[in-house]
Amino acid sequence: MADFNSSFDMPSASSSESAEAAELQRLIAVEQQKAQFQAQVHNFMDVCWDKCMDKPSSKLDSRTETCLVNCVERFIDTTLTITNRFTQMVQKGAH
């Protein structure tokens, strides 16, 4: 994804053009954040649908809903566990 955080360095721009450029950067950053959030939701959906949903029934029962909540939290825990362990391995290995 393109990084629009570098400053637009246009020496001949007026102050209003600089203000517009800054506002555009801000709007782009907001949209990037929204897109990242949505992508993360889709990722959790893929993972937790497989783990928690057996045969879909006529309603979302509380057992499945509890599983889904646990799933998101445990997936984050898992990612942290692996990140920490892999970081240790890389730091030990790099000599």
Place this chain on the structure above:
Amino acid sequence: FSYFAFNNAEAAELQRLIAVEQQKAQFQAQVHNFTDVCWDKCMDKPSSKLDSRTETCLVSCLERFIDTTLTITNRFTQMVQKGAH
């Protein structure tokens, strides 16, 4: 405009910053890969906390996955070297 007329010091620094970001991105991609693999292997039904059996499985999974990759790499390297005559 002279956006691309970096001097040597600026170009070297830019290359260094890019290399650092590439390394970070590679590390993150590797973590995501391990997480996908080991989540499937180790996580049964997610519960209200990460119990120690699952955590042990995740650490073992990570180490055994790397061992497995090395085993296959070494064996396949042998096969390719023997096969190439």
